[in-house]
Amino acid sequence: MYALIRNVLFRMSAERAHTTTLRxxxxxPQLVRLAAPHIEAPASLHQQIWGLSFPHPVGLAAGLDKNAEAIPGWFACGFxxxxVGTVTPMPQPGNPQPRLFRLREDxxxxxxxxxxxxxVTEMRKHLAQRRPGFVVGVNLGKNKWTPNESAVDDYVTLITHVGTLADYFVINVSSPNTPGLRDLQSEEALIPLVQTILERRxxxxxxxxxxxxxxxxLPDSALTDLAKALMTCGVDGFIATNTTIARNELCSPNAGESGGLSGRPLAQRSTDVIRLLHQATQGTVPIIGCGGIFSAQDAYQKIRAGAHLVQVYTGFIYRGPxxxxxxxxxxxxxxxQDGYAHVRDAIGVDA
Ligand SMILES: Cc1cc2nc3c(=O)[nH]c(=O)nc-3n(C[C@H](O)[C@H](O)[C@H](O)COP(=O)(O)O)c2cc1C
Structure with missing residues (x-):
């Protein structure tokens, strides 16, 4: 069924297909519920993390629903x-189009x-309407024009506006598409930023x-140091990872486009980062694994490397619900097959 829909969607520009799907x-969402296969999550996959109940470990990654417009639709897909997000305090148009490219061969x-x-004001309206029972996280970013020195004000504004309407928050300092944002991942910048956000929280x-x-x-050593420092200042978890600016062995015509690369070519590196973070925190801080997951085997590798939960974005575009x-x-x-009674028994066994 999705193969047919995908044929139609893939004839459109990537961004048009995205807007159509979101609409x-x-x-x-009722139609989606009818079309999407029914999921009976086994007890072996149920986890209670941060006091939240996850019937199984598979969630939707940030970026597909930037404004929290389609929450019942994601639920209907079985996530x-x-x-949702990344949301910024003020509305912003983003970069000029075209800005989203398929690399089908890769x-x-x-x-x-x-x-x-x-x-955030618009997102707040959508979040306020949601029904309880489905975990929704909000991914937070700074406006493009906010200098890094005042980035903390943007994050505090965001958490103040939607603080009571989300089940968890994500501080996004890793998108490659906001100039200078990733500089906030240096320990000197990130630790005070996170401390202030946690105080507000x-x-x-x-x-x-x-x-x-x-x-x-980020280099492995920086990831290890950051993980330890963030754990000490009381962060509740990590998402590993965002997209990459690396371009290794791609063969699609669009490979030369600038921006963040996601999907299959990211899979191994994101799994390696999960393992590093798990080792650095000795498994004490939950990790959401994200990057190049297309199958159960891909998700399982991330869990074995140390992920409690996983997220998909690109795999959803190629494979559908x-x-x-x-x-x-x-x-x-x-x-x-591996003799584990519960998913928690497999977390980090390869780390
Ligand atoms: C079109 C697109 C937009 C994205 N937007 C965001 C975003 O706004 N915030 C964010 O944290 N990650 C964003 N991401 C990154 C994804 O959440 C995810 O970390 C990354 O794509 C790796 O997962 P994947 O290989 O399953 O796609 C975006 C990814 C794509 C492809």
């Missing part, structure tokens, strides 16, 4: 959680969207978990 998911995408979004009654999403392009069920069913099988 369908936001206006007709156990969805991360099963990848390159994007330089640049945090196009309607701003602590003033909220609900005290939602705060995660940091990291770039796969079926990817969620395939991963859930396949994970159950893979755990059984």
């Amino acid at each position: 369908l998911l936001s206006t007709c 156990s959680f969805a991360e 099963q990848a995408l390159i994007n330089r969207m640049g945090f196009n979004n309607h701003g 602590d003033e909220l009654g609900s005290r939602p978990p705060v995660l940091v999403k990291l770039s796969p392009d 079926r990817i969620v069920k395939d991963i859930v069913d396949g994970l159950d099988e893979l755990l059984r």
Whole structure:
């Protein structure tokens, strides 16, 4: 079924296909529910993390639903959680189009969207309407024109506006498409930033978990040092990883486009980063693994490297909603084959 839909979507420009899909998911979640395969998540995949209940480990990665417009649609696709955003305090248009490219031969995408979004006031309206029972995280970024020295004000504004409406937050300092943003990943910049955000978070009654999403392009030693420092200052988790600016062995015509590369070519590096973070934190801080997941085997590798949960973006574009069920069913099988009664028993065994 999705093969047919994908044929139609892939004849459109990548961004038009994205807008069309989002419109369908936001206006007709019931239709999606009918078309998407039914998921019966086995007890072996259920986890309670940060006091939140995840029926299985597969979630939607940030960037597909920047304004939180289609939350019931993601639920209908079978995801156990969805991360919306990146949202910035003020609306911003992002970079000029074209800014999203398919690399079909590499099963990848390159994007330089640049945090196009309607701003936090608009997102707030959507979040306020959501029904409870489905975990929603909000990914936070700074406006393009905000200098890094005042970036903290943007993150504090965001958490103040949507602090009570999200189940978890992600500090995004790893997108390659906002000039200078990734400089905030230096220890000197990130630790005070995170400390201030955590202080603001602590003033909220609900005290939602705060995660940091990291770039796969940081050197291993920097990732290890950051993980240890962030753990000490009380961060609740990590997302590994965002897209990469590396370009290794690509063969698609669009390989030369600038921006962040996602999908298959990112898979190994993101798994390596998960392993590093798991080792650095000795498995004490939950990690959401993200990057190049197309199958249960891909997800399982990330779990074995140290991920508690996983997210997909590019795999969803190529495989459609079926990817969620395939991963859930396949994970159950893979755990059984390896003699694990529960997914928690497999987390970090390869680290
Ligand atoms: C078109 C596009 C837009 C994205 N936008 C965001 C974003 O706004 N914020 C963010 O943290 N990550 C964003 N990402 C990165 C994804 O969340 C994810 O980390 C990355 O694509 C790796 O996962 P994948 O290989 O499954 O796509 C975006 C990715 C793509 C392809």
